[in-house]
Amino acid sequence: xxxxxxxxxxxxxxxxxxxxxxxxxxxxxxxxxxxxxxxxxxxxxxxxxxxxxxxxxxxxxxxxxxxxxxxxxxxxxxxxxxxxxxxxxxxxxxxxxxxxxxxxxxxxxxxxxxxxxxxxxxxxxxxxxxxxxxxxxxxxxxxxxxxxxxxxxxxxxxxxxxxxxxxxxxxxxxxxxxxxxxxxxxxxxxxxxxxxxxxxxxxxxxxxxxxxxxxxxxxxxxxxxxxxxxxxxxxxxxxxxxxxxxxxxxxxxxxxxxxxxxxxxxxxxxxxxxxxxxxxxxxxxxxxxxxxxxxxxxxxxxxxxxxxxxxxxxxxxxxxxxxxxxxxxxxxxxxxxxxxxxxxxxxxxxxxxxxxxxxxxxxxxxxxxxxxxxxxxxxxxxxxxxxxxxxxxxxxxxxxxxxxxxxxxxxxxxxxxxxxxxxxxxxxxxxxxxxxxxxxxxxxxxxxxxxxxxxxxxxxxxxxxxxxxxxxxxxxxxxxxxxxxxxxxxxxxxxxxxxxxxxxxxxxxxxxxxxxxxxxxxxxxxxxxxxxxxxxxxxxxxxxxxxxxxxxxxxxxxxxxxxxxxxxxxxxxxxxxxxxxxxxxxxxxxxxxxxxxxxxxxxxxxxxxxxxxxxxxxxxxxxxxxxxxxxxxxxxxx
Numbered sequence: 190x191x192x193x194x195x196x197x198x199x200x201x202x203x204x205x206x207x208x209x210x211x212x213x214x215x216x217x218x219x220x221x222x223x224x225x226x227x228x229x230x231x232x233x234x235x236x237x238x239x240x241x242x243x244x245x246x247x248x249x250x251x252x253x254x255x256x257x258x259x260x261x262x263x264x265x266x267x268x269x270x271x272x273x274x275x276x277x278x279x280x281x282x283x284x285x286x287x288x289x290x291x292x293x294x295x296x297x298x299x300x301x302x303x304x305x306x307x308x309x310x311x312x313x314x315x316x317x318x319x320x321x322x323x324x325x326x327x328x329x330x331x332x333x334x335x336x337x338x339x340x341x342x343x344x345x346x347x348x349x350x351x352x353x354x355x356x357x358x359x360x361x362x363x364x365x366x367x368x369x370x371x372x373x374x375x376x377x378x379x380x381x382x383x384x385x386x387x388x389x390x391x392x393x394x395x396x397x398x399x400x401x402x403x404x405x406x407x408x409x410x411x412x413x414x415x416x417x418x419x420x421x422x423x424x425x426x427x428x429x430x431x432x433x434x435x436x437x438x439x440x441x442x443x444x445x446x447x448x449x450x451x452x453x454x455x456x457x458x459x460x461x462x463x464x465x466x467x468x469x470x471x472x473x474x475x476x477x478x479x480x481x482x483x484x485x486x487x488x489x490x491x492x493x494x495x496x497x498x499x500x501x502x503x504x505x506x507x508x509x510x511x512x513x514x515x516x517x518x519x520x521x522x523x524x525x526x527x528x529x530x531x532x533x534x535x536x537x538x539x540x541x542x543x544x545x546x547x548x549x550x551x552x553x554x555x556x557x558x559x560x561x562x563x564x565x566x567x568x569x570x571x572x573x574x575x576x577x578x579x580x581x582x583x584x585x586x587x588x589x590x591x592x593x594x595x596x597x598x599x600x601x602x603x604x605x606x607x608x609x610x611x612x613x614x615x616x617x618x619x620x621x622x623x624x625x626x627x628x629x630x631x632x633x634x635x636x637x638x639x640x641x642x643x644x645x646x647x648x649x650x651x652x653x654x655x656x657x658x659x660x661x662x663x664x665x666x667x668x669x670x671x672x673x674x675x676x677x678x679x680x681x682x683x684x685x686x687x688x689x690x691x692x693x694x695x696x697x698x699x700x701x702x703x704x705x706x707x708x709x710x711x712x713x714x715x716x717x718x719x720x721x722x723x724x725x726x727x728x729x730x731x732x733x734x735x736x737x738x739x740x741x742x743x744x745x746x747x748x749x750x751x752x753x754x755x756x757x758x759x760x761x762x763x764x765x766x767x768x769x770x771x772x773x774x775x776x777x778x779x780x781x782x783x784x785x786x787x788x789x790x791x792x793x794x795x796x797x798x799x800x801x802x803x804x805x806x807x808x809x810x811x812x813x814x815x816x817x818x819x820x821x822x823x824x825x826x827x
Contacts, residue, residue, distance in 0.1 A: 192239045192240055192243040193239070193242065193243040193246055193247075194239070195234055195237060195239060195242060197246070198230065198233075198234055198239075198242040198243060198245075198246045199234055201230075201246045201249060201250060202227065202230050202231060202234060202246070202249075205223075205227055205230075205249050205253065206227065208253060208257060209223055209224065209227060212257075215256065219256065222252075223249075223252065226245055226248055226249055226252070227249070229241075229245045230242060230245035230246055230249060233245055276357070280319050280320065280354070280358075281319055282787075283311070284311060284317050284318075284319035284320065284751075285311055285312060285316060285317050285319060285783055286311055286312060286783050286784070286787060287308060287309060287310055287311055287312075288308075288309045288311060288752075289306060289307070289308060289309075289758065290306070290307045290308075290309050290339070290363070290365070290754075291304060291305070291306055291307075292304065292305040292306075292307065292365070294735070295546050295547055295558075295732055295735050296364075296366075296730040296731075296732050296735055296736035296737065296738070297365055297366070297367070297730055297731045297732060297736070298731060298732040298735070299404075299586065299731065299732075300337075300367075300405075300731045300768055300769055300770075301365065301731075301754070301757075301760070301768065302547075302607075302609075302760070303547055303558065303607055304607045305757060305759065305760040305764075306757070306758040306759040306760070307365070307754045307755075307756065307757055307758060307768075308754075308755055308756040308757075308758050309339050309365075309751075309752045309753065309754055309755065310752050310753050310755040310773075310780075311339075311751060311752040311783075312752070312779045312780050312782075312783040312784075313331055313752055313753040313755070313773055313777070313779070313780070314327060314328060314331045314332055314750050314751075314752065314753070314779070315327035315328055315331075315750075315779050316779050316782060316783060317751055317752075320354070320358065320360065321343075322341050322343045322344055322746070322748045322749045323748045324748065326778075326779060327747065327748075327750075328777065328778070328779065329371070329372065329747070331773070331774070331777060331779075332368060332371060332726065332750065333368060333770075333771040333772075333773060334368055334369065334370070334371060334374075334393065334396045334397060334771060335367065335368065335369070335396060335397065335399055335402055335770060335771045336367075336368050336753060336770045336771040336772075336773060337365055337366070337367060337368065337753055337754040337768060337770050338365070338366055338367075338368045338726070338728055338745075338750055338752075338753060339363055339364070339365050339750075339751050339752040339753060339754060340363065340364055340366065340728070340745050340749045340750050340751060341360075341361050341362075341363050341749050341751055342361045342362045342363070342364065342742070342749070343360075343361040343749065344746065344749070345742050345743070345745070345746070345749065346431055346742050346743060347362070347737070347742050350362045363751065364728075364737075364738075365754050366728035366729060366730055366736075366738050366739075367405075367728060367729050367730065367731055367770075368726060368728055368771075369383060369397065369407075369727045369728060369729050369739075370385065370719070370721040370726060370727030371387070371721065371726060372388070372721055372722070372723050372724055372725055372726065372747075373387065373388035373720070373721060373722070373723055374386070374387055374388070374393060374720075374721045374727070375714050375715060375718040375719065375720045375721070376397075376461070376714075376718055376719045376721070376727065377461060377462045377702050377713070377714045377717065377718040377719070378407060378408070378409040378461055378462035378463070378465065378466070379462050379465050379655075379657075379699075379700075379701045379702060380465065380655055380656065380657030380658070380662070380701065381406035381407060381408070381655055381657060381662060381665060382397070382398050382406075382407060382657075382701075383397045383398070383407050384397070384701065384702050384703075384709060384714065385397055385714065385718070386709060386711055386714055386715070386718075390711050390715075392708070392709040394709060396771075399771070401769055402769060402770075404665070405665075405731045406653075406662075406665040406733065407729060407733060408466060408653050408655075408733040408734075408740075409429075409430075409461045409462055409463050409466060409719075409740070410429050410430075410463060410466070410740055411651065411733075411736075411740050411741060412468070412651075413463075413466075413467075413468050413500055413501070413503050413524060413649070414427070414503060414521070414522055414524070415427050415428050415429040415434070415503075415522075416428040416429075416431075416741075417513075417519070418433075419519070422439075422517050422518065422519040423438065423439040423519070423520070424436065424437070424438050424439075424520075425437040425438075425519055425520050425521075426450075427457065427505075427522060429457075429460070429461075429463075429740070430461075430719065430739060430740050430743055430744075431739075431741065431742055431743025431744075432451070432743065433450050434449070434450055434451045434454075434457060434460060435447055435448065435449050435450055435451070435457055435505050435522070436448050436450060437505065437508050437520035437521070437522065438520060439510060439519070439520050441510075442510055442518065443509070443510050444508075444509065444510060445508040445509055445510050445520035445521070446508060446520075447504075447505025447506065447508040447520075447522065448505065449505060453716050453717060454717060456504050456505060456506060457503045457504060457505060457522065458501075458502040458503050458504060458694065459717055460717060460719070461717065461718060461719045462702070462717070463502075463503065464501070464502055464694065464699060465655050465656065465698075465699055466501070466653055466654070466655045467499040467500055467501035467527075467653065467654045467655070467696055468499070468500045468501075468649035468650070468651075468652065468653060468654075469497055469498060469499050469500070469649055469652045469653065469654045469663065470497075470498050470630070470631045470640060470649045470650055470652060471495050471496070471497055471498070471531065471536075471539075471626075471627045471630050471631055472495065472496050472497075472498050472528075473494060473495055473627070474487060474493055474494055474495065474496065477496065477528075482528075483528070486528055486530075490530040493530035493531065493532075494531075494623070495530075495531040495536060495623065495627065496528045496529065496530055496531060497528065497529040497531055497535075497654075497663075498526060498527075498528055498649070499526065499527045499528070499529070499654055499696055500524050500525070500526055500648075500649050501524070501525050501526075501527065501696045502524065502525045502694045502696065503522050503523070503524050504522060504523045504524070504525075504694075505522060505523070506523065506692065507522075507523020507524075507525075507692070508520055508521065508522055508523055509521055509523060514639075525693065525694065525696065527679070527682075527683060527696050529661075529669070529675055529676075529679050530675065531675075532675070533623070535668070535669070535675065536623055536626050536627075537621060537626075538668055539626060539630060539663065539664075539668060540588060540621050540625075540626040541588040542587060542588050542663070542664055542666040542668065543585045543587075543588050543626070543629060543630065543633070543664065544584075544585050544586050544587065544633075544664055545583075545584055545585040545629055545633030545634065546558065546584070546633065546634050546635075546636075546732075546734070546735050547582060547583070547584040547593060548582070548583060548584070548633070548636050549580075549581065549582045549583070550574070550578050550579070550580055550581060550582075550583060551580055552580065553573050553574045553575075553576070553577070553578050554571040554572070554573050555571055555572045555573070555574065555628075555632060555633075555636045556571055556636055557635070557636045558582055558593075571636065571638065572628060572632040572636060572637070572638055572641070573628075574617070574625060574628055574629075575622075575624055575625070575628075576617060577617065578617045578618065579616070579617075581593070581594075582594075582607070583612075583618060584609060585618075585629065585633065587666075589611060590611070590612045590616065590618035590619055591609035591610060591611055591612065592609070592610050592611075592612050592616075593607050593608070593609050593610075594607070594608050594609075594610055595607055595608070630652060631650055631652070632650065634650055634651045634652065634734050634735060635650055635651065637650075651733075651734035651735065652664070652734070653733070653734070656697065656698035656699075657698075658671070658698075659671035659676075659698050660676075661676055680695075680697055683695035683696055683697055684697070702714055721744060722744060724746065724747040725744035725745060725746060725747065726744060726745045726747070726750065727739045727744055727745070728745055753770075753773060754768055754770075755767070755773070756768075
C-alpha cells in the first residue's frame with residue numbers, strides 16, 4: 190500500500206471535520222467511530238507518521254463513501270471548482286509573471302533553435318492584463334533596441350494565428366522576435382546592417398550594430414516583390430512591411446502602369462535601402478532564361494557552368510502584365526536581373542559557408558522540417574538530392590552539415606529534444622559536389638521546386654546578396670572580395686548597361702548612409718528611411734530568410750508586447766543561460782509589484798499551513814472541530 194503524503198492526509202482530515210459537523214444523520218455508534226478515527230488521524234499527522242496517517246485516512250475515506258456518497262452533480266461541481274481555481278492561478282502567473290515557452294520554428298536562428306526551451310519574463314515591460322492585448326501599466330523605457338520581445342498576434346495582420354490556451358480558452362499565437370525600432374525611430378538598411386535615428390534625430394546606429402550581434406544580418410524585405418493585395422486583378426497594391434507603397438494598374442494585356450503611394454520616393458527600390466539588396470539563385474548555364482543578355486553572357490563566358498542570378502531594384506517604371514502562381518494575368522512590378530559567372534572555386538566558397546533551414550530527407554527528397562510527406566506534399570513535388578542520402582533530419586551552419594537526432598529529456602515534463610550532431614566525414618552531406626551545392630543553395634530554405642534552376646528569371650528563393658565595403662556578401666559571409674576579377678568584371682558590366690540604357694539602375698555598392706566625415710546622414714534617412722509610428726515597434730527575426738516578422742505583419746502595437754525571453758532553460762550546444770541580447774534591468778517597478786503579490790500569496794499559504802499544524806498539535810479533536818468552524822469551512826476538497 191502506497192503511503193499518502195502528510196499534506197494529502199491533512200486535506201482528508203480537514204474535509205472529514207467539515208463532514209463530521211454536519212453528521213447529525215449518523216447513529217451514535219457510527220458518530221463515535223467517526224470521531225475516534227478523526228482523533229487518531231489528527232495525532233498521526235501531528236507526529237508525522239505517514240504510515241499510520243495513511244491507514245487512518247483510508248479508513249475514513251471508505252467510511253465517507255459508504256455513509257455520505259456524493260451525487261454525480263456534486264462530484265462534477267467539486268472537479269469543476271478545483272479545475273477553475275487551478276486554471277485561474279495558472280493563467281495569472283503565465284500572463285503576468287513568467288512562462289515557459291518552446292521554440293517551434295527556426296525564425297530566430299541561431300539565437301534560438303527549434304525545440305529550445307525558454308523562460309519568458311512577463312513583467313519586464315509592464316503588468317499585463319491576462320488574456321487581452323493590453324496592460325495595467327507599461328513603461329516604454331524598459332523596451333530595448335536589440336533585446337528580445339515576446340508579443341501576441343491578436344489584432345495584427347497575421348494569418349492562421351488562433352490557438353487555445355490549455356486547450357480550453359481561445360487565444361492567439363505568440364512570437365519571439367528581435368526588437369529593432371522603437372516608436373518614432375527611422376531605420377535604413379545597408380550591407381546586412383541597420384542604421385537609424387530616433388525621434389529627435391540622434392544617431393542610434395551603435396545600438397543597432399552591437400558587437401555581440403554582429404553575426405546577425407538584416408534584410409529589408411522577405412520577397413523583393415512584396416505582397417500583392419487586390420480585389421480586382423487589374424488593380425494591384427504592392428505592400429512591403431505591411432505598408433501600401435505602390436499601386437499597379439493594367440493598361441492592356443501586355444503593359445501596366447505604376448504609381449507610388451509612398452510620397453518620399455520616386456520608385457520602390459529607393460525605400461529603406463532596398464536598392465542595396467538583391468535576391469539570388471544559382472543557375473546552370475544550360476538553364477539560363479533565354480534573352481539577348483544571356484546569349485551574350487554565354488559567349489563571353491564559354492567555360493562557366495554556373496551563374497549567380499541576382500534580382501534587384503523592384504520598380505514601378507518597368508511594370509508589365511504577367512501570370513501569378515494561380516495562373517491569373519495581373520500587373521507585376523519590374524525587376525532587374527544580373528549575372529555573375531561562377532568558377533568552381535566560387536561554388537566551393539559558397540558550399541563552405543552554406544546554411545539551410547532544418548529539413549528532412551526521405552529517399553533523397555527534401556521536405557521542410559516538421560511536415561508530413563504523406564499529408565503535406567507528394568514526394569514527386571519535392572526537390573531531390575542526387576545519389577544516396579540517408580533518411581533523417583538535417584541542417585547546415587557555416588558549411589557544416591548536422592544530423593538532427595531526437596533524445597529524451599531528463600525531465601519527464603519535456604518528452605523529447607532535437608540534438609544537432611555533425612555528420613561523419615563519409616556522409617554524403619559532408620562531401621562537396623556542384624549539383625548538391627546548387628540544390629541546397631536554391632532550395633535549402635523553402636525546400637520548394639518553385640526555385641528549381643530552370644524557372645524563369647526573377648523568381649528567387651530567400652537567398653540575399655548585398656555589398657558592404659565593395660565586397661559582395663551571400664548568406665551573411667564575404668563570398669566575393671572587391672579585388673576579385675568576378676566583382677570587377679561584374680561592376681564594369683553593370684556600369685556599361687546603365688550607360689547604354691538610362692532607365693537601368695546598376696547593382697553596385699551605393700555605400701552606407703553616412704556623410705563624408707563618417708557621421709550619420711540624417712537627411713537621407715529621414716527621406717528614405719522606414720519610420721516607426723508612435724506607440725508601435727519594429728521587430729525582426731534573427732533568421733531573416735525564414736521569419737514572419739514586421740516585414741510581413743507590419744509594426745507591432747504597444748499593447749501587444751507581453752514580455753522578454755530572459756533565460757534559455759534548455760538549448761543543446763552549450764547555449765544554456767541568458768540569450769544574446771541587450772541586457773535588461775533585473776529590478777523595476779513592474780517586477781517588484783508582480784513578485785510582491787506572488788510573495789504575499791506564498792506567505793499566506795505558508796501561514797495557513799503552519800496554523801493547521803499548530804492547531805493539530807495543541808487542540809483535542811472535539812475542541813478543534815467546535816472552535817474552528819470558519820477555518821474548516823474554508824478548506825476545499827483537494
